[in-house]
Amino acid sequence: MSHSHTPDAAQPRRSLHLNVNMLSSGFLPSAWRYADSRPDAFIDIDHYLQIARTAERGKLDALFLADQVSIADRIDLRPINALEPTVLLAALSTATTHIGLIGTASTTYSDPYNLARRFASLDHISHGRVAWNIVTSSDAAASHNFGLNGPLAHTTRYERAAEFVDVVKALWHSWEADALVGDKATGRFADPAKIHAIDHKGTFLDVRGPLNVPRTPQGRPLLVQAGGSGDGRALAARHADAVFSASQSLEEAIAYAHDLRQRAQTFGRDPGSIVVLPGLTTIIGGTVEEAERRKRDLLDLLDIDYAISRLSGVLGIDPSRLHPDRELPDDIPLPQDGGHTFFHATLAQARAHRYTFRQLVYALAGGTGHRVVTGTPEQIADDIEHWFKAGAADGFNLMPDVLPSGLTAFVDGVVPLLQQRGLFRQDYAETTLRERFGLPVPG
Template identity: 55%
Template structure:
């Protein structure tokens, strides 16, 4: 199996599962969202399915609607460190906010996770758009979109420079000469920018992967430019294959501006899976899950994405005309909802349902064969590296994927039978990056005096 033909699968591990009603499913345990052993068991199941990685979204506030459903709760690097101790291969991607963290702390935490896991860490950088989080960090209002992305880009620069601050062979550890570290091979970064001043070096040797895998997940113009410059992988939203092809073309064009090739960024659209032994069984499962989602939850969630008052939406009518793209917030999900509603001529109720009670990602409902066919078709287009798999219900939905979809993908020769490497970069077919010498540390380039 060549690197080109290798499909990649990431598990988007949203506590009880993607559907807002997943926790109400018979086999689900409501308290599992805060039980690290539940995360361990699920990661082991994904590892049995030779997934490239698991991914934990994150949000530094109590939000969404905890009265209706579980939420991302335990700090994700704590969860992933626990999982690292109980797994051997699967990649471990956590989300961290560039708006509410210091880059030194994040560079260090993810370098540490990379060491602790033998090179399996990934960092999904988000700018945390919501106003609720802002109030946990000394702000009355969130920062403007552009400022957040400016900060994120500088944040990523600093984090990468810190990961690069140690040369790979700086640790000498020679007992005879009493030389522990060759400090001439450990470098200050002396970063001075509008948002951060960070001297460095990091106090952690260079991570096993050189740099943990950098992931990005926002679909705004600023988000795509950030991904083009910094990301090794993106989690995208695509409701149709033409959308996915457009997205890939756009992202690759932006990446080219930064001198990056079309295969330098792995693209993973979200895919919500509802699997049944027959199509009718799958439809029935979706129906049952849907009936367990309180309609007021779905309505509130949709209103949040559209940034309108829920009372302004009539469940049995189409969306109001002339909804304005939010100047800030979840632009990707906004566009996705409008596109879905328009294409299907949907009522608000139908739209909520088409979004799985508010996930915002494409839903596929069917047999393992149908799902494997669809995955293979998208993969063959070259627009996606694979999928960010979002099981309807974790445990049962993921088990069905691992036991029934994965074998079909293997049979088609597009998905690994077993892990071939040891690091997340190995799984993704990404090279270990060379150390980049910070611009400030290079000899000044010769310049014409005539400027």
């Protein structure tokens, strides 16, 4: 199967793709305080096993884990990304059989040999279900954990990332497909002539190779990218098999996908060979009133200090300039880089509705950074179908309000509707994530 995209047209794809993002207790910042949530869920393997099994029951495409290598958030007020993604996904791999495993790792503070090896190992262990979400690390706290006095400049980070990805891909391809001979009769285990040094000497990295892991079930793990800046889009257009975008409106999502596919063509790639998956936060209730009550209950549990901290960071202003019951200041400077989707969406909503800060926080559902849809399973399914058919998305990176209950509501309520409408698979047909995403095997 292969995707055939005409960027702007409302041409239905053969199948919708749905991942679930496993952020600790869920995407509403107060999720850890809600109902039967357990505060230690973020370090509890049983919590993640329950999410993984629920997602696999719902025939979802993949599990996703974000990451950062520091405590950069308000640890006093909400959980952090604690468990290292490749380790956690490996633990989930032997408890699942079909679902994809997508893990984040930083190009800024990793060695390419070690990173390439961990993901290649995971691809073998999971029989071809793995993708690496490529990120750069911009927070100062992370830099201090790796011998630096501050973050690398944006441009430097992306230059290093581009070189890093080239090295990782070369390492993954350092074994030819038939390098492993395994002839018990002759005693020939492998053919060294088919295992190649990569001899990379670059600006940031010198790596000779070869990798000490044979070619993996998917040829190589898939590559995912999630940045919206110009540099991020360029990286995605060149390398990404899938993109996690953060589009807030249908028009913006269509324009984003169009731009990305055009950029991919400039690198000689098939524009249909990138799966575009915007983030989608869902708050689901059996009725509209139940959904709204759930949202209200979650926002009532939200610490306004956290919201001030979070949104002042997004807007790049001093936290003291945000007052719960006043509008945003008039003089918030526009960021210079093109990737600040959430910044613009936040500012636009605040201005259009003349929201007080508290009203804004409610409208943004606490500031997950992604589009929020609140409603019944029918309404969520309608929204997904609309975006999918409009060519705004090949599917979604689901970010449930609370985990696992928000995912369970999606799997039990929304998935059957999508299946009835012929939009989503009834069962897994493919073995690897690459096949499920309809992507060609690399040569």
